[in-house]
Amino acid sequence: MSSAHYQALEPQTSDEDNEDIERRSHHPRCTATASAPSSMVRKGGVGRRRCLLPLVGGALCFIAFCYLTLSGETRSALGLGGSTEDSEEESHHGLDSIHFRPLNESLHICSENLEDHRQFLQDKPRSDYGQLPVIYFVTPTYPRREQIPELTRLAHTLLHIPRLHWLVADDQEKCNNFIDTLLNRFGIPFTHLMSPMPSKFRNEKPAPRGVANRRAALQYLRQHNLTNGVLYFGDDDNTYDLQLFSEIRNTQRVSMFPVGLIADYGVSGPVVRKGKVVAFLDSWVAGRRWPVDMAGFAVNLEYMAQYPYVNMPYKPGYEEDLFLRSIGLKMDMIEPRGNNCTDILVWHTQTKSKKLGMIRLESKYLDDRSNLGALLLNLKLMGVASTTENEGRNALISKNGKEKPHSIILS
Ligand code: UGA
Ligand code: MN
Numbered sequence: 001m002s003s004a005h006y007q008a009l010e011p012q013t014s015d016e017d018n019e020d021i022e023r024r025s026h027h028p029r030c031t032a033t034a035s036a037p038s039s040m041v042r043k044g045g046v047g048r049r050r051c052l053l054p055l056v057g058g059a060l061c062f063i064a065f066c067y068l069t070l071s072g073e074t075r076s077a078l079g080l081g082g083s084t085e086d087s088e089e090e091s092h093h094g095l096d097s098i099h100f101r102p103l104n105e106s107l108h109i110c111s112e113n114l115e116d117h118r119q120f121l122q123d124k125p126r127s128d129y130g131q132l133p134v135i136y137f138v139t140p141t142y143p144r145r146e147q148i149p150e151l152t153r154l155a156h157t158l159l160h161i162p163r164l165h166w167l168v169a170d171d172q173e174k175c176n177n178f179i180d181t182l183l184n185r186f187g188i189p190f191t192h193l194m195s196p197m198p199s200k201f202r203n204e205k206p207a208p209r210g211v212a213n214r215r216a217a218l219q220y221l222r223q224h225n226l227t228n229g230v231l232y233f234g235d236d237d238n239t240y241d242l243q244l245f246s247e248i249r250n251t252q253r254v255s256m257f258p259v260g261l262i263a264d265y266g267v268s269g270p271v272v273r274k275g276k277v278v279a280f281l282d283s284w285v286a287g288r289r290w291p292v293d294m295a296g297f298a299v300n301l302e303y304m305a306q307y308p309y310v311n312m313p314y315k316p317g318y319e320e321d322l323f324l325r326s327i328g329l330k331m332d333m334i335e336p337r338g339n340n341c342t343d344i345l346v347w348h349t350q351t352k353s354k355k356l357g358m359i360r361l362e363s364k365y366l367d368d369r370s371n372l373g374a375l376l377l378n379l380k381l382m383g384v385a386s387t388t389e390n391e392g393r394n395a396l397i398s399k400n401g402k403e404k405p406h407s408i409i410l411s
Contacts, residue, residue, distance in 0.1 A: 102308050102309060102310075102311075103215055103218055103219050103222065103310070103311060104219075105195070105212075105215050105216050105218075105219040107193065107216060107219050107220060107223060108175075108193065108194040108195070108216075109191060109192070109193055109194075109220075110170070110175035110176070110179075110180060110192040110193065110194050111175070111180040111183070111184075111191075111192045112190065112191045112192065113183070113184055113189065113190060114165070114189045114191075115189065116187065116188070116189050117187030117188075118159065118187045118188065121159075121160060121161070121162045122160055122162075122242075126162065128162075129162035129163050130163075132162060132163040132249060133163070133228060133229045133230055133249055133250070134163045134164065134165055134228070134229035134230070135161065135163065135164045135165070135229065135230050135232055135245060135248065135249060135298075136165050136167060136217075136221060136226065136229055136230065136231045136232070136301070137158065137161075137164055137165070137166050137167065137232050137234050138167045138169065138213075138214055138217040138231065138232065138233050138234065139151075139154065139166065139167065139168050139169065139213075139234050139235065139236050140169050140171065140195075140209070140210030140211075140213030140214055140233075140235060140236070141168060141169070141170050141171065141213070141236045142170065142171035142172065142209075142210075142213075143170070143171075143172050143176070143383045144353060144383065145353075145354065145355070145356055145357070145382075145383055145384045145385070146237075146351045146353060147236070147382070147383055148178070148179075148182065148382040148383070148384070149351075150236040150237050150351060151168070151179065151182065151183075151236055152182070154234070154236055154240075155182075155183075155186045155188065157239075157240050157242070158186075158188055159186060159187075159188060160242050161242070161245045163249075164188060164189070164245070165189045165190070165191070165229075166183070166188050166189065166190040166191075167190070167191050167193065167217045167220060168183060168190060168191070168192050168193065169193040169194075169195040169212075169213035169214065169216050169217050170192065170193065170194055170195065170213070171195060171196055171197050171210070171212060171213055172194065172196055173194070173196050174194065175192070175194050177381075178381045178382055179192060180192055191220065193213070193216045193217065193220060195212045195213045195215070195216035195217075196212060197209075197211070197212045198212065198314070201314055204316075206316040206317070207316065208314040208315065208316050208319070209316070210235065210294075210319075211312055211313075211314050211319055212314075214233060214312050214319075215311075215312055218310060218311075218312065221301065221304075222310075226301055227301050227302050227304075227305040228301060228302060229300075229301050230248055230249060230251045230298050230299065230300055230301065231298065231299045231300075231301055231304065232248055232298045232299075233294045233295065234295060235294065235295060237349060237350055237351050238295050238346055238347060238348055238349055239346065239347040239349045240345070240346050240347075241343075241344075241345040241346065243338075243343070243345050244257075244338075244345035244346055247337040247338055247345060248298035248337065251298045251299065251300045251335060252300055252303070252335060253299070253300050253303040253329075253333045253335070254297055254298070254299050254300070254303070254324070254327070254329055254333055254334055254335065255297060255298045255334070255335040255336070255337045256269070256270045256277060256292060256296055256297045256334050256335070256336060256337065256341070257269060257270075257296060257297075257336070257337040257338040257341055257343075257345055257346070258270070258281075258296065258338065258341050258343075258344055259292075259293040259295050259296040259344070259346050259347070259348050260344035260346070260347040260348065261347050261348040261349060261350075262282070262283075262293050262348050263282070263283045263284055264283040265281065265282070265283045267281065267344070268280075268281065268282040268283075268291070268292060268293050268296060269281060269282075269292070269296060269341055270292075270334065270336055270341050271341075272336045272340045272341045275336065275340060276332065276334075276336070277331060277334040277336050277341075278331070280292065284317075286317065288318065288320075288321040289321055289324075289325065290320060290321045290324040290325070290329065291321070292320050292321075292324075293320065293348060294319065294320050295346045295348065296320075296346070297320070297324070299327065303327070304327050306328075307326060307327045307328055309326055310323075310326050310327055311323065311326045312326075356383070356384070356385060356386055357379075357384060357385035357386070358385070358386055358387075358388055358391065358392055359376060359385055359386070359387050359388070359395045360387070360388050360389070360390070360391060360392050360393060360394050360395050361376070361387050361388075361389075361394075361395045361406065362389055362406065363387070363389060365406055365410040365411075366387065369410060369411075370409075370410055372410070394406070397409050397410075
């Protein structure tokens with residue numbers, strides 16, 4: 001997370017997940033039984049109420065039983081609190097009832113190729129790596145003119161990494177075939193998902209960027225029952241050191257490490273003492289228990305599978321914190337990586353963004369008499385530039401330092 005301008009988290013109910021926080025303040029095993037008697041009490045008179053007393057008492061006992069029998073971890077993942085120092089912090093921030101319904105995303109797979117077509121990785125045959133746990137590298141991406149170059153650059157990092165499944169989740173309404181072709185060419189096992197941001201969030205400022213995408217990827221992992229390996233959220237514009245992948249691959253529950261170039265301090269990451277994470281350094285806290293960047297942690301899938309309410313709500317600035325809360329993270333579980341969090345293995349680089357280029361050229365010249373027809377079509381498919389017949393200035397085509405009429409060069 002890098003947005004120092006975000007507001008501190010108040011108990012808000014602007015999105016469905018947070019409305020759920022209010023609605024579902026008990027474990028599902030308990031709610032069904034507990035809610036029936038209370039509605040009966042509301043309807044009945046005094047006499048009936050007396051008859052119902054044993055029932056209500058029974059229900060209360062049942063609730064108490066549920067509470068006591070849930071393990072500490074489950075209670076904390078469901079936000080039901082406990083007596084620890086951590087849960088005091090949680091209620092201090094008005095977040096003592098955070099839990100979510102299970103993800104229910106509709107999953108749309110554009111294309112998938114799970115075969116690894118790379119023969120050699122880091123100068124060794126692929127078979128040398130057969131026993132390693134798989135890294136599920138989740139990349140949210142969205143259409144803009146920098147999209148294809150970003151994915152290309154990222155792919156060139158991932159090409160070095162054995163046993164990696166790249167989940168590319170695109171924030172748009174239709175599958176982009178150009179991306180399918182691109183992903184196939186790299187030879188890295190991949191799944192290309194289509195995961196548009198719900199329209200109600202589109203015009204919000206700030207918008208929940210990359211959330212629908214990551215939710216879709218979480219859903220994919222769930223639906224495919226992938227409970228072996230490690231999950232990492234790797235945005236399309238960050239810079240990843242190859243060492244990062246060796247560091248996260250043996251994550252037992254949740255590993256963490258500093259991310260470079262975050263916000264005002266140029267870094268965000270854990271504070272480590274005697275090999276243990278004890279606190280966090282980040283210039284924007286805002287009530288976050290886990291003030292870390294999305295690129296600053298990895299999660300073991302077997303561990304995550306224990307949490308049916310794993311989730312990432314549409315709450316800009318709080319995605320990491322609420323995700324980590326949804327999987328019941330505790331401070332003493334965190335495995336510091338990168339030489340006890342002294343190395344930077346991932347950088348929050350950002351690419352300068354510009355709007356689509358516009359090239360004015362009559363369509364009669366966009367044929368195979370020159371390369372321009374095919375080139376400009378490619379750029380259009382990549383979302384980089386568009387052609388127009390009559391808007392703006394004519395496209396500059398020059399020879400010997402002088403502008404030439406299109407008719408002379410292209411007819
Ligand atoms: C920072 C964090 O590094 C992100 O992990 C976090 O999601 C984001 O802040 C946030 O809280 O909004 P930042 O560089 O500010 O990231 O954001 P972007 O790189 O623009 O977006 C994060 C990811 O979401 C990228 O992979 C991007 O391709 C994707 N994205 C962005 C979408 O899928 N849709 C969008 O409309 C915008
Ligand atoms: Mn970014």
